[in-house]
Amino acid sequence: MAFKQLARKPLNWAERTYLPQIIMGLKITFWNMLKKKVTLEYPDVRPVIPNGYRGIPTLVKDPKGREKCVSCQLCEFVCPPKAIRIQPGEIPEDSENAHVEKAPKEFDIDMLRCIYCGFCQEVCPEEAIFLQKVFSLSGYSREEMVFPKAKLYELGGTYPDQHYKWEKKRSAAEENQANGHG
Amino acid sequence: MKEPENNFISVFIDEEEILVPSGINMVEATRLAGKEMPHYCYHQKLSVTGNCRMCLMEYGMPLTDRATGEPILDRRGMQKIGWLPRPAIACATKALPGIHIRTDSELVRECRNGVMEFLLINHPLDCPICDQAGECSLQEYASDYGRGYSRFVENKNVKPKRTRLGPRVMLDDERCILCSRCIRFCKEIAKDDVLGFIDRGSYSTLTCFPGRSLENNYSLNTVDICPVGALTSIDFRFKMRVWFLKETASICTESSVGVNTLAGCREGKIYRITPRRNDEVNDTWMPDSGRILHNPVDSDDRLVHYTIDGKHTLVEEAAKKAADILSKGAVAVVGSGRASVEEQYLLRKIASAVNAVSVSLVSRTGEGDGLLISADRNPNVRGALLTGLIEQLPHANLTNLATDVETGKVKTILSLGEDLTQCGLGRDLLEKSNLIYFGTHCNETGEVAHVLFPTLTVFEKSGSFLNQQFRLQTFHTAVPGPAGIRPDIDSLGKLLHCLDPETIPPSNTVDIWASMSSGIPQFAGVSVENIPKTGLLIDGSQWAQLPFIEGKSLHYDPATQQSEAMNISK
Ligand code: SF4
Ligand code: SF4
Ligand code: SF4
Ligand code: SF4
Ligand code: FES
Numbered sequence: 001m002a003f004k005q006l007a008r009k010p011l012n013w014a015e016r017t018y019l020p021q022i023i024m025g026l027k028i029t030f031w032n033m034l035k036k037k038v039t040l041e042y043p044d045v046r047p048v049i050p051n052g053y054r055g056i057p058t059l060v061k062d063p064k065g066r067e068k069c070v071s072c073q074l075c076e077f078v079c080p081p082k083a084i085r086i087q088p089g090e091i092p093e094d095s096e097n098a099h100v101e102k103a104p105k106e107f108d109i110d111m112l113r114c115i116y117c118g119f120c121q122e123v124c125p126e127e128a129i130f131l132q133k134v135f136s137l138s139g140y141s142r143e144e145m146v147f148p149k150a151k152l153y154e155l156g157g158t159y160p161d162q163h164y165k166w167e168k169k170r171s172a173a174e175e176n177q178a179n180g181h182g
Numbered sequence: 183m184k185e186p187e188n189n190f191i192s193v194f195i196d197e198e199e200i201l202v203p204s205g206i207n208m209v210e211a212t213r214l215a216g217k218e219m220p221h222y223c224y225h226q227k228l229s230v231t232g233n234c235r236m237c238l239m240e241y242g243m244p245l246t247d248r249a250t251g252e253p254i255l256d257r258r259g260m261q262k263i264g265w266l267p268r269p270a271i272a273c274a275t276k277a278l279p280g281i282h283i284r285t286d287s288e289l290v291r292e293c294r295n296g297v298m299e300f301l302l303i304n305h306p307l308d309c310p311i312c313d314q315a316g317e318c319s320l321q322e323y324a325s326d327y328g329r330g331y332s333r334f335v336e337n338k339n340v341k342p343k344r345t346r347l348g349p350r351v352m353l354d355d356e357r358c359i360l361c362s363r364c365i366r367f368c369k370e371i372a373k374d375d376v377l378g379f380i381d382r383g384s385y386s387t388l389t390c391f392p393g394r395s396l397e398n399n400y401s402l403n404t405v406d407i408c409p410v411g412a413l414t415s416i417d418f419r420f421k422m423r424v425w426f427l428k429e430t431a432s433i434c435t436e437s438s439v440g441v442n443t444l445a446g447c448r449e450g451k452i453y454r455i456t457p458r459r460n461d462e463v464n465d466t467w468m469p470d471s472g473r474i475l476h477n478p479v480d481s482d483d484r485l486v487h488y489t490i491d492g493k494h495t496l497v498e499e500a501a502k503k504a505a506d507i508l509s510k511g512a513v514a515v516v517g518s519g520r521a522s523v524e525e526q527y528l529l530r531k532i533a534s535a536v537n538a539v540s541v542s543l544v545s546r547t548g549e550g551d552g553l554l555i556s557a558d559r560n561p562n563v564r565g566a567l568l569t570g571l572i573e574q575l576p577h578a579n580l581t582n583l584a585t586d587v588e589t590g591k592v593k594t595i596l597s598l599g600e601d602l603t604q605c606g607l608g609r610d611l612l613e614k615s616n617l618i619y620f621g622t623h624c625n626e627t628g629e630v631a632h633v634l635f636p637t638l639t640v641f642e643k644s645g646s647f648l649n650q651q652f653r654l655q656t657f658h659t660a661v662p663g664p665a666g667i668r669p670d671i672d673s674l675g676k677l678l679h680c681l682d683p684e685t686i687p688p689s690n691t692v693d694i695w696a697s698m699s700s701g702i703p704q705f706a707g708v709s710v711e712n713i714p715k716t717g718l719l720i721d722g723s724q725w726a727q728l729p730f731i732e733g734k735s736l737h738y739d740p741a742t743q744q745s746e747a748m749n750i751s752k
Contacts, residue, residue: 074310088422090419165307172338
């Protein structure tokens with residue numbers, strides 16, 4: 001390969017004092033000091049998480065406080081790392097939600113196993129499990145990182161129900177009864 | 183009777199000619215052709231009612247000239263087919279020689295779409311809470327023929343959702359598609375006609391006759407045959423989704439009928455027992471009482487340690503100790519009609535190695551129900567006869583053994599799975615003798631045993647039983663046994679090896695069968711691999727004279743069994 005050798009130019013007087021370079025550097029520093037901050041004081045300041053972010057999966061209740069999960073175990077089936085463990089149970093016949101019949105007795109998610117894939121949210125036919133924006137979890141033991149049902153509801157809170165499927169079912173039953181059928 | 187090939191006729195399914203046995207219907211013929219004819223109400227073992235209309239198909243017969251009887255040919259010189267202008271139901275159409283059917287034409291598909299739409303009009307959207315989900319015909323055909331959304335905007339019908347039909351069966355009327363399989367089962371098989379429909383049209387509702395309930399011992403078969411989730415088992419309800427269950431072929435130990443079953447398990451726990459079809463034994467049915475026999479598997483009083491005089495030990499040590507005791511002589515062996523053929527064979531070898539004073543079995547009897555529970559409640563008494571463990575039928579009490587122990591003729595008892603305190607040997611007698619006990623659960627016999635071998639239940643091991651027809655049927659390991667417990671044949675093999683170091687302890691059933699098929703003439707040529715799924719009939723004519731206590735039951739008649747045996751022996 002052909003190349004040409006250049007002689008290094010000698011520094012002039014001003015350059016030899018190094019002052020222009022220092023001033024240039026300080027200019028950048030001061031310019032950035034005046035600009036808007038782009039970093040965050042994590043963990044004191046938390047980033048804004050965009051919608052659709054896949055953080056920890058949690059269970060949610062509907063606005064009337066009914067637990068939406070009916071323990072159909074589809075999420076348990078679909079979960080790739082088998083992070084979900086469900087023990088299905090029956091809603092007693094004297095309960096207000098007796099017509100839903102089924103609810104989880106136990107519902108555990110092993111957060112150490114979860115890979116935040118979102119399949120559980122995707123598969124749920126009852127819109128009962130949602131991935132939240134929480135992305136950092138820590139604990140002192142493995143057991144502590146298996147979140148039981150109560151904790152999952154605590155983290156999940158309420159989710160606006162678009163359909164009120166079970167309410168509709170109940171009112172249809174009442175209406176039919178009033179009409180003499182059923 | 184005609185030759186078997188004469189019993190076959192040729193039918194054309196989607197232009198493909200196949201030979202089918204005459205007399206079957208077109209649903210079965212389609213199945214034989216390797217295709218599927220969707221159906222709900224038709225069931226192989228029940229009468230045909232043709233009320234669901236899911237099996238609609240097109241059919242036609244080859245045309246012949248009425249006057250001359252000559253076949254009418256088309257331009258290509260082939261016989262013309264006279265297609266019926268409207269669809270017909272396959273379940274009520276017998277296979278006729280030369281019949282042509284279309285299972286996948288546009289008309290047929292439209293019919294199925296229409297039937298599905300009607301069925302789904304009032305069907306609740308219950309799949310997430312419905313136990314049938316995953317094995318529901320309606321779900322399956324809805325995904326094949328459903329339209330995906332409903333054109334029905336009115337309120338769906340409301341019907342009772344949680345009706346207890348009996349102690350074991352729950353009914354959800356909204357999910358019922360009125361196929362009447364359950365009604366026909368009760369009437370035709372269980373002979374306990376308690377179910378029926380009331381009201382008309384879309385208000386039709388399945389219910390029990392007033393004052394009656396579905397409580398016969400076969401009630402859970404209605405749950406199995408219900409194509410949807412209308413009938414569910416109260417015991418299994420909401421326990422586990424069926425798609426998690428791994429099903430292992432097993433044999434019911436309730437009686438000598440040897441009902442073929444499937445044990446549905448997940449992660450080492452058995453959730454349900456369902457019948458496995460065997461047209462020679464139990465068709466597609468099983469009694470309710472056999473479905474709960476898995477409960478003791480999980481109980482807390484399982485024996486889980488090999489022990490010598492109360493101290494935990496290893497199986498090898500236990501076998502050595504037991505061999506020491508046994509080689510002193512004066513041994514009585516008590517076998518079991520619940521042990522597998524393989525175990526009984528090893529036990530017989532042990533009995534001859536120690537020159538046993540006596541070998542006995544304990545009989546268990548009950549009333550036979552004429553269907554799938556026989557009077558002999560031991561599943562494998564005939565295995566003990568075949569393996570030569572016993573020659574006569576067993577008695578319920580071991581009175582002879584008790585006298586032998588009292589007189590000192592017997593000093594050591596080896597019991598394979600029998601709680602001796604339940605069959606006439608008091609605790610004091612047992613304490614007088616040296617006792618070696620193989621058992622699954624804690625009991626009084628286990629408490630006084632010098633050497634104790636924990637064993638596995640039928641669901642935790644593999645083996646075979648000989649049922650009342652002398653039919654050899656295999657069962658397989660469904661769940662692992664308690665940690666550290668070797669299969670029974672292993673412990674018996676080790677014990678045999680300690681008694682007679684010449685014998686190499688068999689490590690699996692294949693080895694034992696190799697030995698049995700050469701040593702027992704009736705088992706000649708049999709190996710575990712070549713026992714068919716429906717079982718293998720063994721020649722039992724040598725024992726035909728024994729007064730077996732079984733009465734008539736489904737696919738078993740003691741009288742014909744005996745006369746057949748006579749013929750063979752002649
Ligand atoms: S997000 Fe994925 S890995 Fe986590 S629980 Fe749901 S399905 Fe399982
Ligand atoms: S898929 Fe939804 S309804 Fe089903 S068990 Fe999971 S969270 Fe509950
Ligand atoms: S019967 Fe079948 S289609 Fe109907 S709710 Fe149950 S699983 Fe779903
Ligand atoms: S309950 Fe099941 S088996 Fe009985 S008629 Fe209804 S759908 Fe058919
Ligand atoms: S299966 Fe033929 S009509 Fe129901």
